[in-house]
Amino acid sequence: MNKKIALGIIILILVSFASLFLGRYSIEPREVIEAFSNKIHNVSGESFNSAVIWDIRIPRVLLNILVGFGLSVAGTSFQGIFKNNLVSPDILGVSSGAGFGAALALLLFPGSSKLLLIISFSIGILSVAISYLIAKIKVEDSVLSLVLSGVIVGSFFNALTSFIKLIADTESTLPSITYWLMGSFTGASMDKVFLASVPIISGIVILFILRWRINILSLGDEEAKSLGVNPKRHRVLVIMASTLITSGAVMVSGIIGWIGMLIPNICREIIGADNRYLIPFSGIVGAVFLVLVDLIARSLTGTEIPIGILTAILGAPMFIYTYTRRDIK
Amino acid sequence: MxxxxxxxxxxxxxxxxxxxxxxxxxxxxxxxxxxxxxxxxxxxxxxxxxxxxxxxxxxxxxxxxxxxxxxxxxxVAYVPQAGKTNLPYRVNDLVLMGRTKLIPPFSMPKKIDEEKSKIAMEEVGIYHLKDRKCTELSGGQLQMVYLARAIAGExxxxxxxxxxxxxxxxxxxxxxxxxxxxxxxxxxxxxxxxxxxxxxxxxxxxxxxxxxxxxxxxxxxxxxxxxxxxxxxxxxxxxxxxxxxxxxxxxxxxxx
The missing domain is CATH 3.40.50.300 (P-loop containing nucleotide triphosphate hydrolases)
Structure with a gap:
C-alpha cells in the first residue's frame, strides 16, 4: 500500500515539474532549474522565462495540485459517508451555490475579483448549510434526507444562476459567467494560491484525521454506533471539511466536475477500499490528473479550453472503462 | 459486568x-x-x-x-446477522473496526490493535481469510468475521x-x-x-x-x-x- 502511495508522490513531483516547462510557450528544463536556483541565490535580473515560471506557471501548478488533491479527498470521503460510489462532493449543492455566487458577483461587481472570491465561497458554504438544516427537520433517515435536500438546494441555485444569465449583458457579462462556470485556471496567482490553501488544506487535514472513522461510518448508522462512532457528529465534520475544500476550489477555479466522483473509483480499484490508504492515494492521483489535464487545457489550442469541459470529456470514457473492465473478456 | x-x-x-x-x-x-x-x-x-x-x-x-x-x-459488542454484504473491505480491516471503541477519537489503529485483531481472528478460525474481500465470503464465514470483530474489542x-x-x-x-x-x-x-x-x-x-x-x-x-x-x-x-x-x-x- 505504502509503496503505491510513494510511487504516486514521485509521479506527482515529476508531472508537476514537467508542467512547468511544457506549454504553448516552451521553456527548456534547464532554464526552469536556472530560474529556481536564481531565486534561491537571490540573483536579480528577471528574465522573461523567469517571470513565466514564477508568476504564471508555478501558481497555476500549485493550484492544480490543491484543487485536484482536495476535490478527490472530498469525493472519497463523501462516497464513504453516503455509502455510495456515485456520490460527488457537489451532492449537497456547494458547486451550484458557489456558481451562483460567482455569477452574482460578475453581474453586480464585474471589476472586483476579490468580491467574486468572497461571494462565491460564502454562498457555497451557505448552500450546504441550508441543505443540512432542511435535512435536520426529518427525524429519520439522515443520509437520504441529506441527499434530497442537496438536490433541491442545488437545483434552486442552478435556477437562480440561469436567471442571472438571462438578465446579464450578452456582450461581456454573459460570456464571462459562462466561461467561469466551465472551470478554468487562467488568472492563477500566488494570491489565489494562498487564499485557496486556507480552506482546502484545513479541509484535507480534517478528512485525513477522520479517514479511519469514515470506514466505520460507511457500515451504516446503527453499526457505526455499535462500534463506538457517533454517526451524526462525524457526518457533520466530514461535510464541513468537504464543503470547505469544494468551496475553496470552486472560488478559484470555477466548477470542475468528475474529479470528485471519478478519481476515488479509479483509486479504489488500485489500492482497495480502506480509507486509511484510499484517501491519501485519491488525493495524489487527483492532483496528478488535474496537473496533466490542465497542461492539455492550456497547450492544445491557441485559446485555453475550459478545464471543466476536458475533465468531463476525459472523465466519461475513463469511468466507463473503470466500471466495466472487470467484465470485459 | x-x-x-x-x-x-x-x-x-x-x-x-x-x-x-x-x-x-x-x-x-x-x-x-x-x-x-x-x-x-x-x-x-x-x-x-x-x-x-x-x-x-x-x-x-x-x-x-x-x-x-x-x-x-x-x-458491549454487537454481532449483527450476516446477510450478503456489499462492503468491499478486507476481513482484516473489518475485524480491526471492532477495536474502535478502544482507539482515541482522532487516532488511527496502532500495532496493538492489529495484534488483538489477529488474535481474535485466530480464535474464531478465520485468520487464513484475512486478505479476502468480505463480498466474497459465504454467510457462515461472514458471521465468523462479525464474531471476531466483537471479540477484538475485548x-x-x-x-x-x-x-x-x-x-x-x-x-x-x-x-x-x-x-x-x-x-x-x-x-x-x-x-x-x-x-x-x-x-x-x-x-x-x-x-x-x-x-x-x-x-x-x-x-x-x-x-x-x-x-x-x-x-x-x-x-x-x-x-x-x-x-x-x-x-x-x-x-x-x-x-x-
Missing part, C-alpha cells in the same frame, strides 16, 4: 405493549438465549436493551449505574441477533461451539436471539421467553420445557434426554 433491566416497558404505538414490565439481570460469564415467535419482539427487546430504542418506562443499569444506552459502551458482553439464521446446521454448530468456548474461557456474557430451542438448550445458562402477554426468565434447565414451548409457541413438543443412550445431550422434537 452486570446488566439489568428494571420494569422495562415498550410499545411502538402507545396501545399494544411489546415489552411489559420486564425485569432481568445478566451477570458475567452467562449465556442467555431469547426465544419467541416471529414478531413478538425479540429484536425490539435487543434494541431496547442496547438503547437504540428508548424504553417507555423502566431503566437499564450497567454495573450498577443507570444508563441511557449501552450500544456505544466499550463493555468487550465483556456480546449481543448476537440470530447468528445461526443463515447457516447450514454444520456451520450453526461451529458458531455455537465457538460462542460457548469463548464465553467459558474468557468469562464473556452473551445474549443470543435464536429461533432454535435446541440451540438454546445446548449452550445457554438462562433463557428468556418473550410472549404477547408476558415473559419468563430463568435458568434454561428449569424453564426451557414442554409447557413453556406450548405457552409461548402454541406447539406441542417433546424434549428427550439422550443420557440413556449414552449421549450427553437433549433433543427437541415438535409433535403434530
Amino acid at each position: 452486570k446488566l439489568e433491566m428494571k420494569n422495562g416497558c415498550f410499545s411502538y404505538d402507545g396501545k399494544t405493549n411489546i415489552l411489559s414490565n420486564i425485569n432481568l439481570e445478566i451477570d458475567h460469564n452467562t449465556i442467555v438465549s431469547v426465544l419467541g415467535q416471529n414478531g413478538v419482539g425479540k429484536t425490539t427487546f435487543l434494541k431496547c436493551l442496547l438503547g437504540i430504542f428508548k424504553l417507555n418506562s423502566g431503566e437499564i443499569y450497567l454495573d450498577g449505574s443507570k444508563v441511557d444506552q449501552i450500544l456505544n459502551k466499550k463493555e 468487550s465483556q458482553l456480546i449481543i448476537l441477533d440470530e447468528p445461526e439464521a443463515h447457516l447450514d446446521f454444520k456451520n450453526q454448530k461451529i458458531i455455537l461451539d465457538k460462542i460457548l468456548n469463548l464465553s467459558k474461557s474468557k468469562g464473556i456474557s452473551c445474549i443470543i436471539n435464536t429461533h432454535s430451542p435446541e440451540n438454546a438448550m445446548s449452550i445457554s445458562d438462562y433463557t428468556l421467553f418473550l410472549g404477547k402477554d408476558g415473559y419468563e426468565y430463568g435458568l434454561t434447565e428449569e424453564i426451557l420445557n414442554e409447557e413453556n414451548i406450548e405457552v409461548y409457541f402454541g406447539m406441542k413438543s417433546k424434549i428427550l434426554d439422550l443420557k440413556s443412550m449414552g449421549i450427553n445431550k437433549k433433543t427437541f422434537v415438535l409433535l403434530d
Whole structure:
C-alpha cells in the first residue's frame, strides 16, 4: 500500500515539474532549474522565462495540485459517508451555490475579483448549510434526507444562476459567467494560491484525521454506533471539511466536475477500499490528473479550453472503462 | 459486568405493549438465549436493551449505574446477522473496526490493535481469510468475521441477533461451539436471539421467553420445557434426554 502511495508522490513531483516547462510557450528544463536556483541565490535580473515560471506557471501548478488533491479527498470521503460510489462532493449543492455566487458577483461587481472570491465561497458554504438544516427537520433517515435536500438546494441555485444569465449583458457579462462556470485556471496567482490553501488544506487535514472513522461510518448508522462512532457528529465534520475544500476550489477555479466522483473509483480499484490508504492515494492521483489535464487545457489550442469541459470529456470514457473492465473478456 | 433491566416497558404505538414490565439481570460469564415467535419482539427487546430504542418506562443499569444506552459502551459488542454484504473491505480491516471503541477519537489503529485483531481472528478460525474481500465470503464465514470483530474489542458482553439464521446446521454448530468456548474461557456474557430451542438448550445458562402477554426468565434447565414451548409457541413438543443412550445431550422434537 505504502509503496503505491510513494510511487504516486514521485509521479506527482515529476508531472508537476514537467508542467512547468511544457506549454504553448516552451521553456527548456534547464532554464526552469536556472530560474529556481536564481531565486534561491537571490540573483536579480528577471528574465522573461523567469517571470513565466514564477508568476504564471508555478501558481497555476500549485493550484492544480490543491484543487485536484482536495476535490478527490472530498469525493472519497463523501462516497464513504453516503455509502455510495456515485456520490460527488457537489451532492449537497456547494458547486451550484458557489456558481451562483460567482455569477452574482460578475453581474453586480464585474471589476472586483476579490468580491467574486468572497461571494462565491460564502454562498457555497451557505448552500450546504441550508441543505443540512432542511435535512435536520426529518427525524429519520439522515443520509437520504441529506441527499434530497442537496438536490433541491442545488437545483434552486442552478435556477437562480440561469436567471442571472438571462438578465446579464450578452456582450461581456454573459460570456464571462459562462466561461467561469466551465472551470478554468487562467488568472492563477500566488494570491489565489494562498487564499485557496486556507480552506482546502484545513479541509484535507480534517478528512485525513477522520479517514479511519469514515470506514466505520460507511457500515451504516446503527453499526457505526455499535462500534463506538457517533454517526451524526462525524457526518457533520466530514461535510464541513468537504464543503470547505469544494468551496475553496470552486472560488478559484470555477466548477470542475468528475474529479470528485471519478478519481476515488479509479483509486479504489488500485489500492482497495480502506480509507486509511484510499484517501491519501485519491488525493495524489487527483492532483496528478488535474496537473496533466490542465497542461492539455492550456497547450492544445491557441485559446485555453475550459478545464471543466476536458475533465468531463476525459472523465466519461475513463469511468466507463473503470466500471466495466472487470467484465470485459 | 452486570446488566439489568428494571420494569422495562415498550410499545411502538402507545396501545399494544411489546415489552411489559420486564425485569432481568445478566451477570458475567452467562449465556442467555431469547426465544419467541416471529414478531413478538425479540429484536425490539435487543434494541431496547442496547438503547437504540428508548424504553417507555423502566431503566437499564450497567454495573450498577443507570444508563441511557449501552450500544456505544466499550463493555458491549454487537454481532449483527450476516446477510450478503456489499462492503468491499478486507476481513482484516473489518475485524480491526471492532477495536474502535478502544482507539482515541482522532487516532488511527496502532500495532496493538492489529495484534488483538489477529488474535481474535485466530480464535474464531478465520485468520487464513484475512486478505479476502468480505463480498466474497459465504454467510457462515461472514458471521465468523462479525464474531471476531466483537471479540477484538475485548468487550465483556456480546449481543448476537440470530447468528445461526443463515447457516447450514454444520456451520450453526461451529458458531455455537465457538460462542460457548469463548464465553467459558474468557468469562464473556452473551445474549443470543435464536429461533432454535435446541440451540438454546445446548449452550445457554438462562433463557428468556418473550410472549404477547408476558415473559419468563430463568435458568434454561428449569424453564426451557414442554409447557413453556406450548405457552409461548402454541406447539406441542417433546424434549428427550439422550443420557440413556449414552449421549450427553437433549433433543427437541415438535409433535403434530
